[in-house]
Amino acid sequence: QFHMIKYEDLKWDESLGQGSFSRIFRGTKMDIRDGEKRETEVLLKELDGLHKNCWESFFEAASLMSQISHRHLLLVYGVSVFGAKNIMVQEFVKYGALDLYLKRGRSVSVSWKLDVAKQLASALNFLEEKNIVHGNICAKNLLLAREGDPSQGSSPFIKLSDPGINVAFLDKDVILDRIPWVAPEVLEAPDNLTLECDKWSFGATLWEIFNNGNAPLRGWDLDRKRQFYETFQQLPPSQWTELADLISQCMDYQAGNFGSVELCRYDPLGDNTGELVAVKKLQPNKQ
Numbered sequence: 001q002f003h004m005i006k007y008e009d010l011k012w013d014e015s016l017g018q019g020s021f022s023r024i025f026r027g028t029k030m031d032i033r034d035g036e037k038r039e040t041e042v043l044l045k046e047l048d049g050l051h052k053n054c055w056e057s058f059f060e061a062a063s064l065m066s067q068i069s070h071r072h073l074l075l076v077y078g079v080s081v082f083g084a085k086n087i088m089v090q091e092f093v094k095y096g097a098l099d100l101y102l103k104r105g106r107s108v109s110v111s112w113k114l115d116v117a118k119q120l121a122s123a124l125n126f127l128e129e130k131n132i133v134h135g136n137i138c139a140k141n142l143l144l145a146r147e148g149d150p151s152q153g154s155s156p157f158i159k160l161s162d163p164g165i166n167v168a169f170l171d172k173d174v175i176l177d178r179i180p181w182v183a184p185e186v187l188e189a190p191d192n193l194t195l196e197c198d199k200w201s202f203g204a205t206l207w208e209i210f211n212n213g214n215a216p217l218r219g220w221d222l223d224r225k226r227q228f229y230e231t232f233q234q235l236p237p238s239q240w241t242e243l244a245d246l247i248s249q250c251m252d253y254q255a256g257n258f259g260s261v262e263l264c265r266y267d268p269l270g271d272n273t274g275e276l277v278a279v280k281k282l283q284p285n286k287q
């Protein structure tokens, strides 16, 4: 289910940084078209050696992206395996990851952000229609193919990247660190990803986009992040009511695989001033 690319047809240019379990490089792949040699600029994503045992998951994530094509889904040309090296060969997307682009202080307009949000929504709608779960929606996995120029009225263009290693293969701490992008039910059952999980992550990614690429709960340690879910907290609401409503509809503790909801008082100080919170009991899915 994958196009195998010969290692000798690849050429590495400069390193572009570090994903969580991979290193990325600019490069070229050589192929023959109409009988002549052609070099295509590519992004080489190399799985790092210590995660060798998840190479199937690494490639499975990519093959998910190459089984279907959509204007806002990254094009994956194929894979190359050479000794211990596992390399995914992707189309080179001109401006790279959206979170870095926004953090670099590009001041972009609200309509620029709305365009990006709509494009992400259309990619997720497409995946949902195919009943395909991505599992790692976040601004780092949105790639900017076109900057868009407000003076020319041209809008940005994004591509959703591959999800990387499946969350079921990740250590608990890595999953905790993905709070608030990872849906709460994934912490209990990381091998049961559903479309609801992508909806939750969509909410956190919207928050990122409209907060100029700043990560939600930035700098929080794992215990504080875990508590964020245990006390059913929400992200700080956006200044735009409709956006705040959309984000809280996506990041809805009820919608996941939670069973009955029982209201009780969460009373940390023991002086009965605690706020009323909902206590959810994890129940097996009713279906």
Ligand SMILES: N#Cc1ccc(Nc2nc(N)cc(-n3cnc(CCO)c3)n2)cc1
Binding pocket: 016, 018, 019, 024, 043, 074, 090, 091, 092, 093, 094, 095, 096, 097, 140, 141, 143, 161
């Ligand atoms: N300066 C700069 C610069 C860097 C990168 C690109 N291009 C590109 N193309 C892709 N296909 C994937 C990525 N990419 C970026 N970060 C990840 C890991 C998180 O997914 C993947 N970047 C363009 C310019």
